[in-house]
Amino acid sequence: MSIGLRYLPDYSASNPYQSMLYSRASDVDVEVSAIAVDDLDALDPASRASIVHLHWTNPIVQRYTDPSRARDSMRATLAALRRYRQRGGRLVWTIHNVLPHDHRHHVLELELCQQLAREADVVHVLSASTLRAVEPYYSLRDATVITQGHASFLGRYPDTVAPAQARAALGLDPDDEVIVSVGGVRPYRGLERLADAVAQLQRTRPRARLAVAGRPGRGTDVAALERALDAVPGTLRRLDFVPDDELQNWMRAADVAAMPYERILNSSSLPLAQTFGLPVVAPDLGVFRDHRGAPYLHLYPARSTEGLVAALDEALRVDDRAERASAARQAAEAYPPEAMSRGFFQQLLGALGLTPGPSGHQ
Known part of the structure; x- marks a missing residue:
């Protein structure tokens, strides 16, 4: 069964983490591409198994200086994600930070994270410390949580000088x-x-x-x-x-x-x-x-x-x-990038009850 994974926001131009995380997607017949927040309603989960993978929440609230626009964006995004899930899509949220660094609109960001913790089909954390760290702000007790840490950058940067x-x-x-x-x-x-x-x-x-x-x-x-x-x-x-x-x-x-x-x-x-x-x-x-x-x-x-x-x-x-x-x-x-990617997809697909296609291997 072919699986489509759409991720946002796309920070791969300046941060290799996302390309590292998805580097072995084809092994399990997962097709990966980026998507913008405003394009969520265009997704059609009915055509095949579909996953939206939300990473950093900055583009939802933090891109706006005006609190009313930030709230409107938060409500619109959450509504679009709910409609997507009602159409059969799956939502995965990776918690990179408890809250965005040096963020504005603290109350709104808290509300957004609390809603995501409840709505996400799977929450991905990068370290065991995450469960303790987020507890004062939002609870993951009822969430399906998978843990896959940040791999090394082996092979991702030039390393030829003495x-x-x-x-x-x-x-x-x-x-x-x-x-x-x-x-x-x-x-x-x-x-x-x-x-x-x-x-x-x-x-x-x-x-x-x-x-x-x-x-x-x-x-x-x-x-x-x-x-x-x-x-x-x-x-x-x-x-x-x-x-x-x-x-x-x-x-x-x-x-x-x-x-x-x-x-x-x-x-x-x-x-x-x-x-x-x-x-x-x-x-x-x-x-x-x-x-x-x-x-x-x-x-x-x-x-x-x-x-x-x-x-x-x-x-x-x-x-x-x-x-x-x-x-x-x-x-x-x-722990090179390939090991992180394989471990991530093995846990994610298992948690979602999805099976890789016949060309996949783990």
Whole structure:
């Protein structure tokens, strides 16, 4: 039986997660394509098994500044999804964040998530922490939940440069101790705290260098961040999108990947660091807590600058740094994108009671 899966919103141009998740769809005879919110009513589930897969909720409410327009969009989208399900379609919702980062219209977003938790035929979570994290906001107790975490990026980004070449390309010295943060620059990522922590670390580790790369997003006080980075001697920065072929320079030049989030549920930065074999410094929150005990992971109390300084120092000091880096790479190799995709479709189709077509295999 051929199955059609339509997903929204389509962020695949800047985020490889969706293409990774659906990479083995053809193995189970699932045909995948993107759809816009406004096109839901055009779907015809009667023609074949049909699934709508909603990822981030931002285009429903958060694209509007006017609260009344945001509410109208929420009501219209929920009504369209209900009509789709009444026609025989299935709804799957992936919870990437408890609520969208730095969102507006808090009450509306809460209502939307509460409705989706009730309406979705299947709720997909990326980490065990999700069930606890969302409980104060909306309940998943009565939902059909499947868990499939974020895979590594193995094979998705160029990885051909040696560390010495990467450092030369970025103007870093061989004996620098490089702490990297790569990804969209948003307030929740804690980069000003990281800058303060590295400045303190330089008192005892004068070769410590901070490297920050990523495009600022909505709500980011770029001037304040620039001031914080200026206060850290020797900081390297690129406050813009990093092309795929240049990402390897930032990752291969680094000794440690820092993820000093003020709050977090899931993170693509963790599997990215694993892919490039980097030890990770992160708060004891969300998905990082789920990985507690991994040899490449150095956790610290969330929102503690003192704890962040200590974790960075430990990550740079340990004698077995090479072994820890190897463990990170092994974690990436153990869970490549293809494994995530196969596991996702196996769980999803099983939860929906759908059977792959005769050409499919798992």
